[in-house]
Amino acid sequence: MPTLTRWFIKTALAYLALALLLGLGQALRPLGLTPDWLGAFGPVYFHLFMVGWMTQLIFGVAHWMFPKASPEHPRGDERVMWLVYGLLNVGLALRAVSEPFVAAHFAFGWLLATAALLQWLAGLGAAWSLWGRVKVK
Amino acid sequence: MPRLSAWLTRTALAYLAAGFTFGSLLLLHKGVSIAGALWRLLPLHVESVLIGWTLQLALGVAYWILPRHLRGAPRGAEHPAWAAYVLLNLGVLLVLAGAWLGAANLTLAGRVCELVAVTIFGALAWPRVKTWGH
Numbered sequence: 001m002p003t004l005t006r007w008f009i010k011t012a013l014a015y016l017a018l019a020l021l022l023g024l025g026q027a028l029r030p031l032g033l034t035p036d037w038l039g040a041f042g043p044v045y046f047h048l049f050m051v052g053w054m055t056q057l058i059f060g061v062a063h064w065m066f067p068k069a070s071p072e073h074p075r076g077d078e079r080v081m082w083l084v085y086g087l088l089n090v091g092l093a094l095r096a097v098s099e100p101f102v103a104a105h106f107a108f109g110w111l112l113a114t115a116a117l118l119q120w121l122a123g124l125g126a127a128w129s130l131w132g133r134v135k136v137k
Numbered sequence: 138m139p140r141l142s143a144w145l146t147r148t149a150l151a152y153l154a155a156g157f158t159f160g161s162l163l164l165l166h167k168g169v170s171i172a173g174a175l176w177r178l179l180p181l182h183v184e185s186v187l188i189g190w191t192l193q194l195a196l197g198v199a200y201w202i203l204p205r206h207l208r209g210a211p212r213g214a215e216h217p218a219w220a221a222y223v224l225l226n227l228g229v230l231l232v233l234a235g236a237w238l239g240a241a242n243l244t245l246a247g248r249v250c251e252l253v254a255v256t257i258f259g260a261l262a263w264p265r266v267k268t269w270g271h
Contacts, residue, residue: 109169
């Protein structure tokens with residue numbers, strides 16, 4: 001398994017744990033066992049799961065298992081997918097940190113805008129990189 | 138990978154790009170308030186990433202890697218599988234149009250197309266879910 005795939009999968013597993021912990025925290029709110037401000041983390045919970053876990057796992061496995069780009073460079077220009085890894089995770093982390101504050105006070109809006117840009121670039125980068133690996137045999 | 142898987146995968150990647158674009162515009166608007174009308178992109182974002190990207194990629198990879206039949210066409214009849222691909226994407230486009238135009242009948246037609254497409258895929262995949270050598 002390529003090094004980058006290991007990073008994708010292990011980071012995805014960490015996000016899965018984080019998402020489920022957040023989900024548990026939200027489920028305990030009605031019982032008064034966790035603070036009310038956790039309610040602002042609804043979209044964060046969903047995106048930690050869908051982007052941090054699921055999409056990241058797909059990127060990692062696709063990078064590993066998709067048909068080889070060429071005999072010399074089986075996974076194409078790997079720097080692109082490393083960049084995707086960085087952009088996706090920095091973007092998602094920025095979102096997780098700033099979105100609840102934006103929802104509550106409309107502060108940190110520029111952080112959320114940066115998170116949007118980084119994740120957008122990650123999505124386009126992954127689509128572009130993996131596109132070249134889709135081959136008919 | 139077989140031609141149909143390549144089409145499913147590439148279409149899924151196109152929806153990945155579209156879905157991330159819609160989502161990023163929504164998040165950007167959340168951060169720096171651009172235009173309230175951008176919230177109309179929310180159902181397009183959800184449909185693109187859930188059905189257009191994730192489900193379609195899963196179907197494409199399943200069609201490629203599930204155990205093949207030992208006799209006859211290795212991945213079963215191809216025409217129904219292609220029909221399912223067309224129906225799935227017609228369904229996604231109808232749902233996207235329905236959400237954008239606020240036309241519930243288009244959304245309904247799209248959901249029916251998606252259901253039929255997934256039923257066809259399921260029927261084709263079912264006998265391929267087996268132990269090697271059987």
